[in-house]
Amino acid sequence: MSFILNNCLGIGVIFSLIFFASIVIEKKIISLLVSLITLLFGLFLTFYAANKMNGFEAIDVYVKGLIFIGEALILLVVTSIFIVTQESKKKTG
Secondary structure, eight states: OOHHHHHHEEEEEEEEHHHHHHHHHHHHHHHHHHHHHHHHHHHHHHHHHHHHHHHOOOOOOHHHHHHHHHHHHHHHHHHHHHHHHHHHHHHHH
8 A cells, every 4th residue: 555655646647648648549438437547546545544544644645635536527527528529520520
């Protein structure tokens, strides 16, 4: 668990890179799954900090979890915009 807590911001960067790579190759389902996995990871960090930790360490993990939740919500908005534009192109083209 310490590996995940020490490297969780790097994990977030990897999730974002996978997300944008899936948009480039036009895979709608993969981009949606990556954004949902990012949301679940943020919720996991938040709940883990609330239940298992005390003090300033808990605050650090809790804030990182909230950052992940915010990132996931932004990725979900980008995914929905991507899907809408792809479907409108498909419909008009």
